[in-house]
Amino acid sequence: MSKQRDDKVMSKTTGLDPAEDLDHRSIVLVGLMGAGKSSVGRRLATELGLPFKDADTEIEKASNLSVAEFFERHGEEAFRKGERQVIARLLTGPRQVLATGGGAYMDEDTRTLIAEKGISVWLRAELDVLYKRCMKRNNRPLLKKGNPRKILKDLMDERYPIYGLADLTADSGEGPHEIVVGKIVSALASLPKHNRTASDQ
Template sequence: MDRFEPLRRRTIALVGLMGVGKSSVGHRLANALGLPFRDADTEVEAAAGRAIPDIFAEFGEPAFREGERRVISRLLDEAPHVLATGGGAFMDTKTRELIKAKAISVWLKTDLEVLARRVGRKDSRPLLIGKDPMEVLKAQAEARYPTYAHADITVETGDAPHHVTVDQLLRALSAYVEEQSQ
């Protein structure tokens, strides 16, 4: 048995603020573990047949969150994989309960200045349209951090290269799985 085999038994769900690297780091974590990678946002767009900003504009955030919950529920019923969730997914009580029951949840936590720099480079985030990224991130951190703290594991990442973050994740996941098996 290789040392990562125990990490392949359950889905690993990445949670955290926008720009923290759930998708980019998630891809690399999945590759390191030999697991499939799934991105909840991509899956929501495929299910809805439209982009997330369009879903927000046309139906509002509550409808988006409902669709997101259904998609995440379906994904969690699949074989183990690495799942990048949307930044607000874990805030929904029912979605959080599904993740806690069927996956190992990992909060990726990064300094807000780093996140503001990252998210300021894209205009594809509906919650940032016409707003100062740092103000939005501060408000989200205040609102979301107490809930994100309910994740099984917290990994503090910095502005390090992705492979450093993946190594941190592998160590934290291994320690968690080891602790749970005792």
């Protein structure tokens, strides 16, 4: 397992080559709802010249249901199964920046796959930031089960130790998403090259 590294803001002109320097691996963003995975992911993909995929969007396309509708009709267990399958499919495809749902990294099989096929980046955010962002659009199924702030706090307590297993951590605060992108690019540039898999050789 890769050791977590401190990240620093760095100029976008890092000279990072995602094909060579990242050993053909996808960048997989993990973290709680409201951490900015989709917004940061789009900007990061543009910066690295890679396509961007959002796991939740891909699930919606595959099921022809919104995430909220899927939860309501089929329940969380069925959603997690479908999520696992979608992420597995995406990670066996071309390199990309992939934003995952908040619960995806909690699944051990999914974590193992991400470790094999990608470089995981935890977007870490404080409770106030998450709550403020989530309340802008109150469409999160898990937050409809009670007090949203308490639910977020409970999810932080449960999930942050697992998110901490990610290869890299970038703090996502109140500032522009470009700052977070700069942190991630800097941290990626400082990574030693991963050992190539047999398929890369």
